[in-house]
Amino acid sequence: MKVSVSPGHNINGTLILPLFEGSEAVPDSHEAGLHTALKGQINRILHDGDFKAKQKSTLSIIGGEGGKAMLVGLGKENDADIHAFRKAGAAVIANRKKAHGTDLTVQFSGASIEAMGAFAEGMLLRDYSYDHYKQQDEDEDKEGEIDVRVTCDEGQEDELESVIKIHAGVASGVHLSRDLGNCPPNDMYPEAFADQAWEWAKQYDDIEVTIINYDQAVKAGMGGLVAVGMGSARKPCMVIFELNGKKSGRCPLLVGKGITFDTGGISLKPGANMDEMKYDMGGSATVFGTMQALASTGHKGKVVAITCMAENMPSSNAQRPGDVIKTLSGKTIEILNTDAEGRLVLADGLWKAGEFDPEYIIDFATLTGACVVALGHEATGLWSNDDDFRTRIHEAGNAVDELAWPMPLLPAFEKEMTDSKIADTRNLGAGRWGGANTAAAFLKQFVPNRNYEKDGEQITWAHMDIAGTYWGAKTNSMVGNGATGIHVRTMYHLITNG
Numbered sequence: 001m002k003v004s005v006s007p008g009h010n011i012n013g014t015l016i017l018p019l020f021e022g023s024e025a026v027p028d029s030h031e032a033g034l035h036t037a038l039k040g041q042i043n044r045i046l047h048d049g050d051f052k053a054k055q056k057s058t059l060s061i062i063g064g065e066g067g068k069a070m071l072v073g074l075g076k077e078n079d080a081d082i083h084a085f086r087k088a089g090a091a092v093i094a095n096r097k098k099a100h101g102t103d104l105t106v107q108f109s110g111a112s113i114e115a116m117g118a119f120a121e122g123m124l125l126r127d128y129s130y131d132h133y134k135q136q137d138e139d140e141d142k143e144g145e146i147d148v149r150v151t152c153d154e155g156q157e158d159e160l161e162s163v164i165k166i167h168a169g170v171a172s173g174v175h176l177s178r179d180l181g182n183c184p185p186n187d188m189y190p191e192a193f194a195d196q197a198w199e200w201a202k203q204y205d206d207i208e209v210t211i212i213n214y215d216q217a218v219k220a221g222m223g224g225l226v227a228v229g230m231g232s233a234r235k236p237c238m239v240i241f242e243l244n245g246k247k248s249g250r251c252p253l254l255v256g257k258g259i260t261f262d263t264g265g266i267s268l269k270p271g272a273n274m275d276e277m278k279y280d281m282g283g284s285a286t287v288f289g290t291m292q293a294l295a296s297t298g299h300k301g302k303v304v305a306i307t308c309m310a311e312n313m314p315s316s317n318a319q320r321p322g323d324v325i326k327t328l329s330g331k332t333i334e335i336l337n338t339d340a341e342g343r344l345v346l347a348d349g350l351w352k353a354g355e356f357d358p359e360y361i362i363d364f365a366t367l368t369g370a371c372v373v374a375l376g377h378e379a380t381g382l383w384s385n386d387d388d389f390r391t392r393i394h395e396a397g398n399a400v401d402e403l404a405w406p407m408p409l410l411p412a413f414e415k416e417m418t419d420s421k422i423a424d425t426r427n428l429g430a431g432r433w434g435g436a437n438t439a440a441a442f443l444k445q446f447v448p449n450r451n452y453e454k455d456g457e458q459i460t461w462a463h464m465d466i467a468g469t470y471w472g473a474k475t476n477s478m479v480g481n482g483a484t485g486i487h488v489r490t491m492y493h494l495i496t497n498g
């Protein structure tokens with residue numbers, strides 16, 4: 001999608017008209033560029049109450065002599081915040097048919113630059129489909145790229161253009177995350193992810209990608225990553241992204257769970273819906289997408305991301321329940337269930353993060369089914385060792401309409417996870433209750449202290465369980481289906497707003 005800005009009221013292609021509930025006529029300011037027949041038709045529809053402008057509703061006018069239009073509802077004017085504008089923009093694209101054509105002109109009346117930007121953002125985000133694996137029907141005439149023109153008042157164009165440019169960059173990060181998540185697991189395996197990161201980095205001068213391959217991971221002592229990935233012919237790796245890495249000072253550091261397919265390993269999952277476990281690399285997709293959002297918008301600060309990539313397969317080389325493994329931190333883990341594998345790769349990723357002396361660490365992981373039981377597909381589970389930091393992330397999520405809900409990190413959960421007769425810790429709670437919380441408590445053990453000092457202060461850390469929100473979120477209006485790309489926007493907001 002291409003979005004441009006132009007002052008005035010010329011209409012190119014289909015007119016997109018966002019309206020508040022109760023609008024009875026086309027706003028006066030729009031009349032200049034509007035064909036009288038189309039204006040009459042819209043006014044009749046509004047006057048007769050045939051379009052109520054409820055939030056996200058649309059009505060298409062096609063076939064009249066005055067040109068084409070789509071009315072889109074913003075809901076009640078008093079309630080119409082930027083989220084309403086973003087959702088309305090997404091609704092336009094969700095309801096756009098071939099008959100509307102690819103040239104669209106959006107005309108607002110009296111909306112703020114922020115609101116107009118959010119509307120364009122919704123259009124950009126919703127303009128996504130994953131059809132790389134479908135054969136193109138040669139007879140079907142291909143639709144070109146959607147060309148959107150947003151009209152504004154004289155003097156607003158420069159500011160609006162720069163706002164939309166940022167939204168377009170961030171949307172490209174969301175779409176990258178979705179592409180990675182939607183990619184079938186026969187093509188998205190650890191090395192394929194690493195190759196893609198390597199190729200991607202070439203377009204930016206300020207990005208560096210480092211790949212720690214299987215042999216190097218073994219040598220370095222990344223026992224968690226190695227144990228999970230060794231059962232697969234597709235060997236595990238760690239991919240590290242550094243944006244403006246040469247800059248000095250502490251920076252945000254993101255860690256991603258990247259299980260390119262989770263069969264459960266020897267503790268095999270049941271067969272039903274196992275295909276959904278291709279999304280188990282959603283955490284790594286989130287951080288890769290965030291790096292794209294930051295790099296493409298020219299973020300000047302330093303940011304590091306660590307993705308822990310492995311495929312969890314049952315085989316004669318796979319780890320077993322009963323094994324004891326030694327992680328990068330030196331801590332040993334008794335493996336009680338090989339399906340609790342995300343926490344094992346993250347144990348090494350979190351420990352590795354300490355080497356960068358980060359300001360804070362946030363990990364993203366499709367970690368537990370228990371989190372989906374607790375919060376459904378509506379909210380990400382959010383844990384932190386710092387209450388203020390947790391609130392900051394919660395608020396960053398609210399600012400972009402990506403809900404992350406505070407969850408408790410309790411000493412009792414941590415105790416439950418360290419109760420092993422044979423090792424320092426275990427990868428399974430004592431029972432099935434509170435499974436998302438015990439998983440978070442497990443991770444906390446691998447968050448290093450500053451400079452790895454034994455009695456030092458633990459680095460500020462948050463854990464985000466996106467098992468329910470990375471895919472299957474039917475009520476997310478920025479997404480049609482498949483991977484959601486959630487939290488690229490939350491992270492962009494958090495990192496760029498201090």
Ligand code: BES
Pocket residue numbers: 262264280337339340341342366367368369370372428429435467468
């Ligand atoms: N990848 C799964 C978690 C998951 C479940 C993500 C459903 C998305 C949807 C994870 O590796 C897993 O299998 N977790 C187990 C942990 C248990 C064995 C302690 C789970 O949630 O059942």
Ligand code: ZN
Pocket residue numbers: 262264338339340341342
């Ligand atoms: Zn699992």
Ligand code: ZN
Pocket residue numbers: 259262280339341342366367
């Ligand atoms: Zn998993």
